Amino acid sequence: MIDVLDIDGVALRRGGRLLFSGLNLRLQAGEAAALVGRNGAGKTSLLRAVAGLVELEAGTIGFGALDPADARAEHIHLAGHQDGQKPARTAWEELAFWARWTGATEAAARQAATALDLTRLLDLEVRRLSAGQRRRLSLARLLASPRSLWLLDEPLSPLDADWRVRFGQIMAGHLAGGGMIIAAVHDPLPIPAKAVEIAAPEAGE
């Protein structure tokens, strides 16, 4: 369980361009942050940096008393645009595999599928799912995983209005259980969250 996330003075550089610098964010258990900023500002890159996939130009990302490698191995789940679900496999095969990969039980995966109203779709191949259904499948994987820090990249985009509300309740439930959420968003999150503006440094860099 991650108790605290400390992003301290972080700068990121992608493809030779400085995206942002001096970014600070401190999250306690039960808190959420919404990353806002224009396209290409570096919201996704920041999520990937927290997940350890992108190297920092400057600054540190700490997880309280936890070793960063352990935190990433056991306590972080990243739900991005690319969901890693193979079109030719059935929804259940994919959900079951990823549940096991993140350390969830099969019962938790079934429960998550029910919570996201996927039970009737589990026998279908992933390619037959609509964009929204496919997103719900990756959110079921997220919900099933016993991981406390959720990194969400525009989690709401393909969901309809009804599901946005329901996913808001799921996120609220995760926070109430002591979890943490960082979400890159364009629309406001349906839960209370610290807004973090990701913006390029002033000209003259």
Added chain:
Amino acid sequence: MSRAMALLSREVALAWGRGGGPLVSVGFYAGVATLLPLATGPEPTRLSAIAPGAAWVALALSALLSLDRLFERDYEDGALDLMTLSPVPLELVCAIKCLGQWVATAAPLAMAAPLAAIALGAKPQLAPLVFACALMGGLAFSFVGGIGAALSLGARRGGLLTAVIVLPLFVPPVIFGGGALDAFTSGLPWRAGFALLAAYAAAAVALGPIAMAAACRNALS
């Protein structure tokens, strides 16, 4: 451990699912093995002399076919991102993917190889050694090929790049395996060649995943 097994079975299932990938490799192999006598002339003595070597080189080429997708799909669809967020080290993930490639592709090829060699005119007694060499060589081809596949991640026309990176690394196993087959045919001691092939495969299994994981991390960052 259960994670590793789950990944292995997923890899094998995906390899079979991707348009019957292994069968395409076997079909390609059969095609190359059929082309050779057409190019060299059907004279049995000449053909049987080159049969083991021809079957062996065709095998190395067929092993290349499905390599380019080994990491690329998981890289493009984000699965590789999620695989790094796990207690399973990325090195082991890479090793399991290559092992899956071996089970799904090299094993069917190894079964086709003795048939091809005999069809080209090799002695039937050679069949077990061809099978063993194909199995062992396939292990080397999968793990060395994995390095090329990982290094070409994110490159345009990665498949071609993979082949260019990997083919020079296929030289030692092709020499060792071909040498063993040749020695066996002429009644000479063949064990040394096979042992060298096995040693190369062992080195590839031990060192390949380290290189693959480094290449994957580089591509992801």
